[in-house]
Amino acid sequence: MKILIIEDEIELLIAIGNYLTRENYICELAETFSKASEKTAVYEYDIILLDITLPDGNGLELLKTIKKYNSKAGIIILSAKNSLDDKITGLDQGADDYITKPFQLSELNSRIRALLRRRNYAGSNSVVFNEISIDTDSKSVTINDQQITLTKKEYDILLFLIINPNRVLTKEAIAEHLWEDNIDLADTYDFIYTHLNNIRKKIKAAGGAEYIKTLYGMGYKFTDQ
Amino acid sequence: MKFLTKINRNYLFLFSLVLVILSITGYFVLKSIILDSTKESLAARSVLIKKQIEETNVIPELKPLIEVVELKEPFREKKQFNQVSYFNPAEKENEIYLEYAENIQIKNKVYQIKIREASVESEDLELSIAIPIFTLLLAAFAISYFITKRLNKTTWNIFEHNLKQIENFDFRKNTEIQLRSSNIDEFDRLNTVVHNLTDKLKRDFLSLKEFTENASHEIQSPLAIASLNLEEILQLELKEEPFKKVVAAIHAIKRLSALNQNLLLLTKIENNQFAATGFIVLNELIQRKIDEFEPLFRERNSTVTFTSQSGFEVKMNPQLAEILLNNLLSNAVNHNFKNGYVNIKADQNELTFCNTGLASVLDNETIFNRFVKGDSKSHGLGLAIVKQICDTHQLKIHYAHNELHCFTINHVM
Numbered sequence: 001m002k003i004l005i006i007e008d009e010i011e012l013l014i015a016i017g018n019y020l021t022r023e024n025y026i027c028e029l030a031e032t033f034s035k036a037s038e039k040t041a042v043y044e045y046d047i048i049l050l051d052i053t054l055p056d057g058n059g060l061e062l063l064k065t066i067k068k069y070n071s072k073a074g075i076i077i078l079s080a081k082n083s084l085d086d087k088i089t090g091l092d093q094g095a096d097d098y099i100t101k102p103f104q105l106s107e108l109n110s111r112i113r114a115l116l117r118r119r120n121y122a123g124s125n126s127v128v129f130n131e132i133s134i135d136t137d138s139k140s141v142t143i144n145d146q147q148i149t150l151t152k153k154e155y156d157i158l159l160f161l162i163i164n165p166n167r168v169l170t171k172e173a174i175a176e177h178l179w180e181d182n183i184d185l186a187d188t189y190d191f192i193y194t195h196l197n198n199i200r201k202k203i204k205a206a207g208g209a210e211y212i213k214t215l216y217g218m219g220y221k222f223t224d225q
Numbered sequence: 226m227k228f229l230t231k232i233n234r235n236y237l238f239l240f241s242l243v244l245v246i247l248s249i250t251g252y253f254v255l256k257s258i259i260l261d262s263t264k265e266s267l268a269a270r271s272v273l274i275k276k277q278i279e280e281t282n283v284i285p286e287l288k289p290l291i292e293v294v295e296l297k298e299p300f301r302e303k304k305q306f307n308q309v310s311y312f313n314p315a316e317k318e319n320e321i322y323l324e325y326a327e328n329i330q331i332k333n334k335v336y337q338i339k340i341r342e343a344s345v346e347s348e349d350l351e352l353s354i355a356i357p358i359f360t361l362l363l364a365a366f367a368i369s370y371f372i373t374k375r376l377n378k379t380t381w382n383i384f385e386h387n388l389k390q391i392e393n394f395d396f397r398k399n400t401e402i403q404l405r406s407s408n409i410d411e412f413d414r415l416n417t418v419v420h421n422l423t424d425k426l427k428r429d430f431l432s433l434k435e436f437t438e439n440a441s442h443e444i445q446s447p448l449a450i451a452s453l454n455l456e457e458i459l460q461l462e463l464k465e466e467p468f469k470k471v472v473a474a475i476h477a478i479k480r481l482s483a484l485n486q487n488l489l490l491l492t493k494i495e496n497n498q499f500a501a502t503g504f505i506v507l508n509e510l511i512q513r514k515i516d517e518f519e520p521l522f523r524e525r526n527s528t529v530t531f532t533s534q535s536g537f538e539v540k541m542n543p544q545l546a547e548i549l550l551n552n553l554l555s556n557a558v559n560h561n562f563k564n565g566y567v568n569i570k571a572d573q574n575e576l577t578f579c580n581t582g583l584a585s586v587l588d589n590e591t592i593f594n595r596f597v598k599g600d601s602k603s604h605g606l607g608l609a610i611v612k613q614i615c616d617t618h619q620l621k622i623h624y625a626h627n628e629l630h631c632f633t634i635n636h637v638m
Contacts, residue, residue, distance in 0.1 A: 009446050015453040053442055080445035102449035102482055104456055153520045168459045170472055172479060179517075191524045216465045218472045 002026045002044070003112075006036040006059070007051040007078060012101075016049065019105045020112075033057030040066045045073045046121070047112055050095070052079050052086055060089060067094045074115040078103075104173045106164040113163050129162045130224060131208055143206040153178060154199050157192070161212065161222035170219045196220060229377050236373065240366045248359045255354055260323075264306060267325035267340050274338055275329050284336070289313075289322065292339040296328065300335045303328040311341065383407040391419055395500075396427045433496060441489050445482060452478045487606040490548070491595075494613045499542035501618070506536035507546060508571050514550045515569070518558065526564045534572040539636075541618050549614045552607040553578045553632060560630065568629070574636060579629040589624045 003025045007013040010031060017027045028043070030036035033056040040048065040062070048066055052059035059077070066075060075095040079086060087098045096115050099108060116124040117136050127134040131144045139155055141148050150158065160177050161169065171192045200212055213221045226234075274285055274293065284293045289311045307324045322341040329336050387404045394402050402423050404416040455475045463471065493499065515529050522529050539546070557567045557580040565581035591597050593612035596605040611632075615622040619637045624630070 009450060011450045012446070012453065015450070015457065019453075019457075080442040080449070100486075101445045102452040102478065105453060106456075151520070170459070170475060172476060176479075191521060194524060216468050218469060219459070 001046050001116075002028070003047045003049065004028050004030065004036070004039060004043075004045045004073075005049045006030045006054070006062070007049070008032065008054050009051075016105070016108070020109075023109060025112075033059075033062060036062055037065050041069050045070055047115065048073045048075050049108075050075055050077050052077060052090070060086070060093060063090065063093045063095060074112075074119050076108075076111055076115060104169075104176070106160070106167055106169055106173055107177055110160055110163050110177060127159065127162050129165060129211070129222070132162065132203070132211075134159055134162065143203060143208040146206050148202050148206045150199065150202065151195075154195055154202075157195055158199055161220065164222070166221065166223045166225065168215060168219050168221050174220070229374070229381060232377065233370075233374055236370060240370065244359075244362055244366060247362060248355070251358055252355050255358075263323060263342055263344075264325070267306075267323070267342060268304075268327075270340050271325060271327050271338050274340070275331070278329075278336065279331055289341050292341075294337050294339075296335040296337050298335065300330040301328060303337075308344070309341070380407075380409070383409075384412055387412070387416065387419075394423060396423065396430050430496065433492075434498060437489050437492050437496075441485065444485050448478050448482045448485075452482075484606070487610060491606065491610055491613055494545070494610070494617055497617060499545045501540045501542050504538050504540050505543060505546055506538050507550070507576065508533045508536050510546055510550060511569060511571065514547075514554055518554050521558055522567070525558070525561065527558075527561055528566045529569065530566070531569045531571075533570070537571040537573065537576045537634075539618060539620065541614075545614050545618075549611055552611045556580075556607055556611075556632075576634040577631055579631040581628075582630045587624065587626065587630070592624050593622070 001024070003020055005013060005016050005020070005027060007016065007029075008031050013029050013031055017029050020027050025047075028039060028045075030039055033054040036050075036054070037057075048070065050059050050062060050066075054062075063075065066073060074097075076097045076099060077086075077090045077095045078099055078101060079090075080101045090098055096118070097111050099111055113124070113127075125135065125137045127136065132141065134141050136159070141150055141155065141158065156178055157174060160174060171189045174192050175189070196212060196214075200210065204210065209224065211222050211224055213223055215221060270291075274291065278284060278293070284295075285291055286293065304327045305325075307326065309322050309324045310319045311322050312318075313320045321344045323344045325338075325340045327338050329338060383405045384407075390402055390404055402420065404419060406413055406416060452475060455471050455478070459468070459471050459475070511531060511533075515531055519529070541549075554567075557578055560582045561567065561580050562582065567581075568577070568579040570577040570579075593608050595609040597608075612622055614620075615634060621635045621637050623633045623635070625633065
């Protein structure tokens with residue numbers, strides 16, 4: 001899986017690059033408009049992460065070049081602007097998703113996976129973790145071939161956890177994943193807590209192991225270690 | 226009142242005044258001219274009569290027009306005009322005559338000549354001259370009135386066109402204002418002023434827009450870096466204390482970022498940067514939002530009821546409508562307690578969000594101010610944003626508390 005990351009903030013570029021490399025993606029980095037347009041014209045990528053504000057050009061312009069030479073690539077816009085205009089223009093011009101800074105890496109990963117699923121990338125419609133497997137087409141979860149019933153939010157949380165295994169996720173990151181930025185909620189922690197408990201119970205009832213680890217009451221980690 | 230109507234009205238008023246004054250003075254001038262000429266003609270006739278008596282010695286008599294009497298008294302110079310009333314047996318009524326009486330002396334005899342002319346006749350004459358003059362004046366004024374009106378219309382056409390352009394001008398759109406130039410200095414000056422003003426408005430608007438967006442970018446990027454790095458630290462095997470500190474730091478950065486986004490949002494709404502694309506009926510959106518919030522309500526064992534009699538329609542940017550409802554619903558969730566409820570009502574004129582909550586009454590004046598927080602841990606901008614959206618969309622929001630906390634949105638008439 002080849003990913004091109006276009007981002008002018010070097011620190012951010014490296015952090016994203018390191019993380020995605022650890023997640024077994026092949027990453028290439030570009031910090032300027034010219035470098036990015038060169039790369040997109042020559043190489044093929046599966047996913048392109050595109051920052052709109054670049055020092056030597058507008059990312060939306062780059063979008064056109066990408067669509068021309070790299071039409072198969074899925075594009076996610078990374079933007080500091082929570083600007084609807086940019087979002088609409090970006091999506092209109094062929095971007096697949098739009099994520100506003102600051103974002104969590106786990107959220108970025110989840111968006112990349114969702115995009116791969118939408119693009120029917122081979123094998124991307126099933127997510128497997130030991131005895132748990134999720135079919136993202138039918139949104140069904142089976143444990144040891146036995147199907148369990150989850151509510152929509154429970155399903156969303158479980159998928160988010162499984163896509164980010166062995167990673168510490170704060171309650172906040174999970175809440176943000178569920179509602180994006182749309183909801184100004186002061187306190188959704190109880191909500192996350194209740195839902196995670198429900199998921200735990202349902203997995204246990206179907207004979208699954210205990211994978212959800214609570215960290216000091218503030219975060220969660222999906223792990224078999 | 227339209228400028229032209231005003232001008233025309235004044236024109237008509239002044240013209241009628243002038244017409245009346247002119248007609249009255251005209252009438253009297255005419256009358257005195259006629260009187261003078263009658264007097265002259267009477268005096269001339271008197272000379273003729275005197276001459277006739279001298280030559281023929283016949284005393285002419287034509288009552289009541291000419292009357293000559295011999296006076297038995299010494300000659301005394303006398304020339305005078307009188308108004309006399311004379312009975313006309315034919316018409317059996319008194320008629321007013323202008324009488325010229327002159328004493329003359331012919332061959333030692335003294336005569337008094339009285340020549341009369343019916344003044345009724347001259348009055349008839351006056352009228353027959355006055356009426357055409359009045360009519361002519363009236364016609365002249367009427368014609369000039371219509372010509373002026375016509376000319377005004379064509380002259381003001383350009384002005385009307387430009388006015389319409391200015392009315393339709395939207396500085397959010399990147400279109401130049403198209404003003405037609407005329408040969409009239411004042412209009413052209415106005416055009417220049419309008420051009421300068423709109424240019425300045427557009428420049429200011431753009432620079433403010435750029436500033437807010439750049440500020441957003443400049444602030445969000447370092448926040449993103451800090452947040453990503455902290456997230457990576459969190460992945461290390463941390464003990465409880467450092468773990469909690471890192472989580473608290475991430476939380477603080479998130480809050481700062483949300484605060485920044487919301488302040489920028491407020492500025493953008495204030496600047497009218499969200500152009501309304503058309504009318505939207507909020508009812509459908511409310512239902513969708515309720516579905517979205519449903520898990521949160523269920524979690525708190527709260528119930529939501531939505532009753533709608535008819536559609537509440539607003540002209541608003543869809544994104545703003547969503548923000549409006551998000552904030553109102555978030556507010557209803559954040560300030561609610563377990564087993565509480567939320568009632569939402571919508572009809573043509575009114576949208577009401579009522580929720581159970583702590584009994585303390587909030588102040589209608591300050592509740593919508595920025596950074597006024599209730600008991601929640603929110604940033605205190607949610608309702609300020611709601612208020613700002615209402616203010617910029619001809620909506621009025623009102624808070625009231627009687628058992629329930631209610632927010633009511635009305636159309637401003």
